[in-house]
Amino acid sequence: MGLQIFTYAIHKAGVADDSAMELIAAAGKIDSDAKVTAIVTGSGAELDQVCNTLSECCSEILKIDHEALAYPNAELIRKLLVKILPDNAVFLAVHDTFGMDLAPGLSVKTESAFVADVVEFEGVDGSNLKIIRQEYSGMVSTHVTCDISTGAVLTCRPGSFQPDEVTGAGGRVIDKSGEFGDISVGRRFLEVVEAEIGDVDITKSEVLVSIGRGIEDEDNIEIAEDLAKAMGADISCSRPIVDAKWLEKARQVGTSGQTVKPKVYLALGISGSFQHLGGLKGSPFIIAVNKNPKAPIFQVADVGIIEDILEFVPELTEKIEEG
Amino acid sequence: MEILVCVKRVPDTSENEIEVNSNGADIERDDLVYSVNEWDNYAVEEAIQLRDKVGGSVTVVTVGDDESEEVLRREMAMGADKGVLLSDDAFTGSDGMGTTAILKAEIEKGKYDLILTGAQADDGAGQIGGMLASILDVPYASLVNYIEVLDENKIKVGREIEGGNQEMNELNLPCVLSIQTGINEPRYVGIRGIRKVAKLEIPIHGASDLGISADSVGAAGARVKRVDYFVPDFGEGAEILEGSTDEKIEKMIEILKAKGGIK
Numbered sequence: 414m415g416l417q418i419f420t421y422a423i424h425k426a427g428v429a430d431d432s433a434m435e436l437i438a439a440a441g442k443i444d445s446d447a448k449v450t451a452i453v454t455g456s457g458a459e460l461d462q463v464c465n466t467l468s469e470c471c472s473e474i475l476k477i478d479h480e481a482l483a484y485p486n487a488e489l490i491r492k493l494l495v496k497i498l499p500d501n502a503v504f505l506a507v508h509d510t511f512g513m514d515l516a517p518g519l520s521v522k523t524e525s526a527f528v529a530d531v532v533e534f535e536g537v538d539g540s541n542l543k544i545i546r547q548e549y550s551g552m553v554s555t556h557v558t559c560d561i562s563t564g565a566v567l568t569c570r571p572g573s574f575q576p577d578e579v580t581g582a583g584g585r586v587i588d589k590s591g592e593f594g595d596i597s598v599g600r601r602f603l604e605v606v607e608a609e610i611g612d613v614d615i616t617k618s619e620v621l622v623s624i625g626r627g628i629e630d631e632d633n634i635e636i637a638e639d640l641a642k643a644m645g646a647d648i649s650c651s652r653p654i655v656d657a658k659w660l661e662k663a664r665q666v667g668t669s670g671q672t673v674k675p676k677v678y679l680a681l682g683i684s685g686s687f688q689h690l691g692g693l694k695g696s697p698f699i700i701a702v703n704k705n706p707k708a709p710i711f712q713v714a715d716v717g718i719i720e721d722i723l724e725f726v727p728e729l730t731e732k733i734e735e736g
Numbered sequence: 737m738e739i740l741v742c743v744k745r746v747p748d749t750s751e752n753e754i755e756v757n758s759n760g761a762d763i764e765r766d767d768l769v770y771s772v773n774e775w776d777n778y779a780v781e782e783a784i785q786l787r788d789k790v791g792g793s794v795t796v797v798t799v800g801d802d803e804s805e806e807v808l809r810r811e812m813a814m815g816a817d818k819g820v821l822l823s824d825d826a827f828t829g830s831d832g833m834g835t836t837a838i839l840k841a842e843i844e845k846g847k848y849d850l851i852l853t854g855a856q857a858d859d860g861a862g863q864i865g866g867m868l869a870s871i872l873d874v875p876y877a878s879l880v881n882y883i884e885v886l887d888e889n890k891i892k893v894g895r896e897i898e899g900g901n902q903e904m905n906e907l908n909l910p911c912v913l914s915i916q917t918g919i920n921e922p923r924y925v926g927i928r929g930i931r932k933v934a935k936l937e938i939p940i941h942g943a944s945d946l947g948i949s950a951d952s953v954g955a956a957g958a959r960v961k962r963v964d965y966f967v968p969d970f971g972e973g974a975e976i977l978e979g980s981t982d983e984k985i986e987k988m989i990e991i992l993k994a995k996g997g998i999k
C-alpha cells in the first residue's frame with residue numbers, strides 16, 4: 414500500500430492555483446502509489462468549484478467551508494490542519510508567501526520533520542525521503558534526506574513539478590467543515606492593501622532592460638537608462654534595487670513584484686533567483702550579462718555574456734547609438 | 737518593549753562565487769567573504785527603531801561558532817544593546833528544529849515581547865521564525881514589511897504577499913515575526929562603530945548552560961540531513977558569446993535586432 418499524502422490547495426475566485434496541481438504531481442514523485450488527498454479551505458460556492466476541479470486529479474478532497482476561512486489566515490489554517498491530519502501524515506504545501514507562513518510551525522505542532530522549498534523528490538528509501546533543494550540563492554544544490562517515520566511537512570517550489578495530465582480521477586469530496594469548531598488565534602486578518610501603480614507599466618513593455626544588484630551604485634543606474642533609451646526599452650529591476658529605494662516598487666520583476674511578458678528581457682547583473690524568474694512569463698528571449706560565469710541566470714537565459722556591466726553597457730549603448 | 741533578534745553569519749552571495757568542494761561534503765570555504773544575513777540586518781534595524789520609539793531593549797542572538805561573534809558585534813555597533821552567542825560542539829549539524837530548540841532554551845531564560853528573525857537565510861528555508869512561534873505557542877507572521885505598535889498587548893503588521901500586495905494583520909504580543917527586506921533602510925556601520933563595541937562582553941551559552949541534552953540537537957537529533965552539495969546539469973543553458981568585447985557587442989546587437997530588442 415502506498416503512502417497517504419495530503420496537499421493543501423491554494424485557490425482564488427473559484428479557480429485552483431497552478432500550484433494545487435503541481436503538489437499532486439509532487440506527491441506522485443514521492444510515491445507513485447500514494448493515495449493523495451487534497452485539502453481545500455475557504456468559504457461559499459467558490460469552494461465547490463475548486464473541489465470539482467481537484468476531483469479530476471486526485472482520489473479524495475477534504476473540504477472545509479467556514480466564513481472565518483474566507484481569507485487564508487495561516488494561523489487559523491495551521492490549527493485546523495492539526496485537528497484534521499492523522500498522526501505521521503506527509504503534508505505538502507507550496508513554498509509561496511502562504512506556505513512560508515503556515516508550514517514551519519505546522520511541523521512543530523504535528524511533531525514531524527520539515528523541509529522547505531523542495532525542487533525535486535527522488536523517492537523513499539526505508540523511512541528516508543530523498544529530496545533535492547538549493548542553497549545560496551540557487552548557486553548550489555543539495556541532496557537532503559528527511560526521516561518521514563513520524564510524518565513530514567514539505568513545501569515545494571512553485572513551477573518545479575509538472576502537473577500530470579488530468580485523468581478524471583473521480584475524487585470523492587468529503588465535507589469536514591464540522592472540524593472547524595471554535596478555533597481562535599492571536600492574529601487577526603484586517604485587509605489587503607494593493608501595491609502602488611507606478612508611472613510606467615512594465616507589464617505591458619515589449620523590451621525590458623532589467624538591472625540587479627550588479628549595478629552596485631545608484632549613480633550607475635544612468636548607464637542602464639541610457640541603454641534602454643537607445644534600444645527603445647523600459648527599465649525594470651530585481652528586488653534589491655527597490656529595497657535600496659533606487660527605483661520604485663512598480664519596476665520590480667518577480668513573485669513579490671510584477672509579472673512581465675516582454676519579447677526580449679535583458680538581465681544586467683541579476684543572479685536569477687527563482688523569486689525573480691517567477692515574474693517572467695510568456696517565454697521571453699532572455700539575454701543575461703553577468704561577470705560570474707556560474708550565475709544561475711545563465712541556466713535559463715538564451716544568450717549569455719560574461720562581462721562587467723559597468724564597462725560593457727556604456728560601450729554597447731555607444732555602438733547602438735552609432736546605428 | 738523587550739525585543740530579541742535572531743541573526744546568522746552567512747557567506748555573502750553577492751561577494752562570492754559559491755562552489756562545491758572536491759568531495760561534495762561542503763562548499764569551498766577558503767577565501768569566502770562572510771557577513772550578517774541580509775534579511776537579519778533589516779530585522780535588527782527595525783528592532784532598534786521600535787526600541788527608540790517605545791523604549792525597552794534589543795538583544796541579538798545567534799547559534800554559531802566563535803566566528804559568529806563578529807556579526808553580533810556588528811549588530812551591536814548598529815545599536816543593539818546586548819549580544820548572546822549560543823555555541824557548543826553538540827549544536828553542529830542541527831536541522832531547523834534543532835536550531836529552534838536551542839533558541840527556545842535561551843528565549844525562556846528571558847522575557848521578550850517581540851522576537852524577530854530574517855525571512856530567510858543562506859539555505860533559503862525560512863523556517864526558524866515559524867518554528868519558534870509554534871514551539872513558544874505565540875502568534876506568528878512571516879515576510880513582515882511594516883510594524884506599528886498599537887498598545888502594550890497588540891501590534892499591527894503588514895506582510896508582503898504575491899505581487900507586492902500587503903496583507904495587514906493585528907497580532908497579540910508576545911509574538912514572532914520574520915522580517916522581509918525593504919522594511920527600512922538599515923544604517924551604515926563603520927569601523928569606528930565596531931571599535932566602540934569591541935570591548936563589550938558577549939556571553940557564550942552552551943548546551944549545559946541552556947539545559948539542552950546534547951543528543952536532542954545537532955546531527956544526533958536531526959531528522960533532516962544534508963547528504964552532499966552538487967551542481968546539477970541543467971542541460972543546454974545559455975549560448976555564451978565568445979570573443980573580444982567588441983565582437984560580443986556586435987553579436988549582441990545582431991541578436992537584439994533579430995529578436996525585436998531594438999526599436
Ligand SMILES: Cc1cc2nc3c(=O)[nH]c(=O)nc-3n(C[C@H](O)[C@H](O)[C@H](O)COP(=O)(O)OP(=O)(O)OC[C@H]3O[C@@H](n4cnc5c(N)ncnc54)[C@H](O)[C@@H]3O)c2cc1C
Binds near residue numbers: 627668
Ligand atoms: C518571499 C520573497 C520574495 C521575493 N521576491 C522577489 C522578487 O519579486 N523579485 C526579485 O528580484 N527578488 C525577489 N526576492 C529576492 C531574491 O531571493 C533575491 O535575493 C534577489 O532576486 C537577488 O537580486 P539580484 O539578482 O539583483 O542580486 P544578487 O543575487 O546579489 O545578484 C547580483 C548578480 O550580479 C552579478 N554582478 C555583480 N557585479 C557585477 C558587475 N559589475 N557586472 C556584471 N555582473 C555583476 C553577480 O555575479 C550576481 O550574479 C524575494 C525573496 C523572498 C524571500
